[in-house]
Amino acid sequence: MSRELTVSVDAMGGDAGPGVVLAALARSLVRHPDVRYLLHGDEAILKPLLTRRAKLKARSEVRHSAEHVRMDEKPSQVLRRGRNTSMWRAIESVAKKEAEVAISSGNTGALMAMAMFQLGVIEEIDRPAIAALWPTRRGHTVVLDVGANIATDAQQLVDFAVMGEAFARAILGLERPSVGLLNVGAEDVKGNEAVRGAAQILRGVELPMEFLGFVEGDDISDGTADVVVTDGFTGNIALKTAEGTAALVVHFLRTALRRGILARLGALLASGALKTLRRKLDPRAANGGIFLGLNGVVVKSHGSADALGFASALDMAVDMARADVIPKIVADHAVVAPLFRAASNTGAAAS
Amino acid sequence: MSRELTVSVDAMGGDAGPGVVLAALARSLVRHPDVRYLLHGDEAILKPLLTRRAKLKARSEVRHSAEHVRMDEKPSQVLRRGRNTSMWRAIESVAKKEAEVAISSGNTGALMAMAMFQLGVIEEIDRPAIAALWPTRRGHTVVLDVGANIATDAQQLVDFAVMGEAFARAILGLERPSVGLLNVGAEDVKGNEAVRGAAQILRGVELPMEFLGFVEGDDISDGTADVVVTDGFTGNIALKTAEGTAALVVHFLRTALRRGILARLGALLASGALKTLRRKLDPRAANGGIFLGLNGVVVKSHGSADALGFASALDMAVDMARADVIPKIVADHAVVAPLFRAASNTGAAAS
Numbered sequence A, B: 001m002s003r004e005l006t007v008s009v010d011a012m013g014g015d016a017g018p019g020v021v022l023a024a025l026a027r028s029l030v031r032h033p034d035v036r037y038l039l040h041g042d043e044a045i046l047k048p049l050l051t052r053r054a055k056l057k058a059r060s061e062v063r064h065s066a067e068h069v070r071m072d073e074k075p076s077q078v079l080r081r082g083r084n085t086s087m088w089r090a091i092e093s094v095a096k097k098e099a100e101v102a103i104s105s106g107n108t109g110a111l112m113a114m115a116m117f118q119l120g121v122i123e124e125i126d127r128p129a130i131a132a133l134w135p136t137r138r139g140h141t142v143v144l145d146v147g148a149n150i151a152t153d154a155q156q157l158v159d160f161a162v163m164g165e166a167f168a169r170a171i172l173g174l175e176r177p178s179v180g181l182l183n184v185g186a187e188d189v190k191g192n193e194a195v196r197g198a199a200q201i202l203r204g205v206e207l208p209m210e211f212l213g214f215v216e217g218d219d220i221s222d223g224t225a226d227v228v229v230t231d232g233f234t235g236n237i238a239l240k241t242a243e244g245t246a247a248l249v250v251h252f253l254r255t256a257l258r259r260g261i262l263a264r265l266g267a268l269l270a271s272g273a274l275k276t277l278r279r280k281l282d283p284r285a286a287n288g289g290i291f292l293g294l295n296g297v298v299v300k301s302h303g304s305a306d307a308l309g310f311a312s313a314l315d316m317a318v319d320m321a322r323a324d325v326i327p328k329i330v331a332d333h334a335v336v337a338p339l340f341r342a343a344s345n346t347g348a349a350a351s
Helices: A018-031 A043-051 A054-058 A075-084 A086-095 A108-119 A154-171 A193-203 A217-222 A232-257 A261-269 A271-281 A307-322 A325-345 B018-031 B043-051 B054-058 B075-084 B086-095 B108-119 B154-171 B193-203 B217-222 B232-257 B261-269 B271-281 B307-322 B325-345
Strands: A005-010 A035-041 A060-064 A101-104 A129-136 A139-144 A178-182 A210-215 A227-229 A289-292 A297-300 B005-010 B035-041 B060-064 B101-104 B129-136 B139-144 B178-182 B210-215 B227-229 B289-292 B297-300
Touching (some): A075 A086, A139 A154, A154 A227, A154 A307, A178 A193, A178 A232, A232 B271, B129 B232, B217 B232, B232 B271
Parallel strands (some): A178 A210, B005 B101, B101 B297
């Protein structure tokens, strides 16, 4: 039996609104009947919505917060004025150990800033990262960072590699995940100083992972590595480019299958197979950006996710809360941290 | 009638070898019967191959070169020792005005270094870029840089925007192409200094284009912009990620259509439509990296391209040679160059 678990929910975040969030919670509750929810948001909105969902109501506690974070607010702004928002309170419940994990589909930058402020970053880790689970030919690959950090040096990339392998061991159940550094070519001379510096460090260090060196963009979908490490600028653009490409191919397929009677008939006969394909490519199934490097578990659902998408992110949050990812990151980071200390003491910066 | 044109070919480059190159030339000659070829390479290999292709032989002249550039050689190495290679000689023919365009499927870095050395970079342009034509929902989008420059500042991104719009006007026949800067979000505050600086400049300048501001990864496939500008690190990874994703979706589709008798029958009936889809997604159809910013036209075919892929790159080379891209770049760059001169004189660097 799985142990009881409390999920702290920003019920007001996202474009879709509280109705969608509650529908997602109800859906996830079927799969995780032992989970409790702390619902942060406007009780005048949440309470009436809950009366229609008796089972969810029985497992939920509403915590009123008068305000919420808007999608276009700057993180710095939100940190100043945001203490009464549902997002702040959702994270606060994790900081106060009332809940094991917080989830929100609101403003990513604000969520990260608040999480860093309230939960703190794991000691000696410079910056947290956001990880995504990416469908591949051989299952799933963990890609990070997909948007938390615009500029990244060698040390930060090494940190991401440690966080990624710890996550893959905890969540994907791999003993010794393979890790690749995303680059423009496989040869040692390729890329910028950050990726070359990180590769040099990762080649020489003993961690519970197999370091593959550099991998390229097409290696992600091929499933060449269990974990792909990159800076948040490149990772974010790669993730959205892949989503766009998958949608484009499905669009081309749909258009092709509408042309002519034979194609239509064929599509009808193969409709079960095409449905399987659609399910496999459904971006909602892999929804959820996982914040790694914090002293607490926070999951970000896509801002425009519907109930199915938010429920996937909830599943990820529950898995994360039950797996001991943070102690694994702390233990493995203790292996690499002395390298950076040594480098900065001798004045030879790793980046 | 189109005017006579000479294409200078590195017949030894690429993984596939001279046989594939000659097959591609023969294929392209059917579409462009008025093109002449200068074939650079080992005549002991090329001449026997040509005897079997009478039509191609009639339009070709073999120029013997004893050596060729290997795929793993460093550009700096090649510049020192490479004067007798087929790649060097192929570019030399353009430098000497014996040919209008050079094409090679060899080592990209070496080809760019040799092209910069022999043809020179357009005055006041800092670095050339490699552009790719990307299939989208609405036709094709020009994406650059896809691999020539690892690090890029604001001025270089502005240069790429100018080269991209000039290319789109010349090759896609657009009067006022739309141009977007690839970033992790559409808001002004997003991204690194380079993209924010470039956006600021492009918003204030009068060019024959519509500047859209920032676009995101999924905007490429959506065809939001006719030209998408990015640094070579991100562009290369985005391009390969998209290729990998398209291949993954086709793999999922194929697997789904093999499961069960109905799916197989449906696939059989829809086979014409599925063939259309495959043609649409065939990476060979959009093969060819276009070098922009040089005083001469050079096209790079994919290293592992087969005859069909190399022939597509040849078509692009012929189109490029016939369109007046370079004068358009020179004219439009004259509009932005004074901005950088002013900025560097006052000490306020654009990046």
